[in-house]
Amino acid sequence: MPIRTNRGRAAVYRRLWGWPLRSPTHLIGTFIVVVAVLVAAGIVVPRLVGDSGAGATPPAGQSPGAAGSATGDRLTTTSPLPTRLSEPLAKPTTAPPAPAALRVAANWAAAWVNHPQGVTNEQWLEGLRPYTTEEYLPVMRSVNPANIPATKVTGEPSATASFTSSVEVQVPTDGPTLSITVVSTNAGWRVADYHQAG
Template sequence: MPIRSSRGRAGAYRAIWQWPLRSPARLAVTVLVLGGLVFGLVSLGNASGTAGGGLVDGGTTGGNRWDGGSSGVAATPTPTLLPPVPELTPESLPVAQAPRAALETARVWASAWVNHPEGGTAQQWVAGLRPYTTDEFLGVLAGVDPANVPASRVTGPATATRVAPKSVEATVPTDTLTLKVLVVDTEAGWKVSRYDRA
């Protein structure tokens, strides 16, 4: 049976890994040396990757890329052709194809818009518009003072001016002005999402 001693190969290995642990100064020197070696290897790897992959034709960099195949030649990049983007404007339909439900919504909404009896509150006015208005536009109408609405009655039917598959722009005449109303097709039916003076 061999006699184990502090000498031999195991003792040499033990002396190597115990050397940095014998004092804080040795530990700091060891950490710095190992950090420098790791940093140097990483820098050398990045430099060799740039030199091999990005320099072509006598050290000039450009839009070329290195062919990773066995040919060892620089390959020029092939441009990627994307399909053309279609126009984002909505499809227009003839005015005569305006849905009757959309025009009726515009007329009824305008009738509720001009309905602001003296002494009524803004909440009552908005409540009258709620069934015919989108939720987003209701937030805008909540800040309107109905006393500032100049009209008091609708004087004619709604007439379509622009028609798309999911929206209709119509004009509604009142006793003081003509309203331009945008009606959109929602899950809950046709609703007004905007109005302006024509």
């Protein structure tokens, strides 16, 4: 017998919408069915619609990488935007090491090994500040000067790699050899990284 009143329809709708909420099993079952329908639609719909002309030969005079549509007398072309990965990454340009970069590395290394007994972290950092980038100073804040195994620089700085805007420099000490990265900034050459090479 057909439902003829709004109250009867509302009761039927309440039973349909309320069914998933009757128990956790109903709710999980409903969730699985909805996910299965969405996955099936995602697989079937692209096959029914087709691949929107992929593999079609472009009209004469149009490059294969550009898609186009003719409307009346004009031809509207849209070319795909190049992605970052489609272009080769630019390699840094090698250059002879700048004397100023080597001097900054030597001064920074001298400040790094200068940690007399009782020096505080802030005092030690003040010695490094003129030669260090502002971004790298917070990293250096985590270094305890008392743990530095060197007390003096024992040789001249030497460049191991040199580019137009950065230089890798090794500075020997009476402890480890420091491998220092010096970069060109608006304020001049500054140390942006270092590690103990050995």
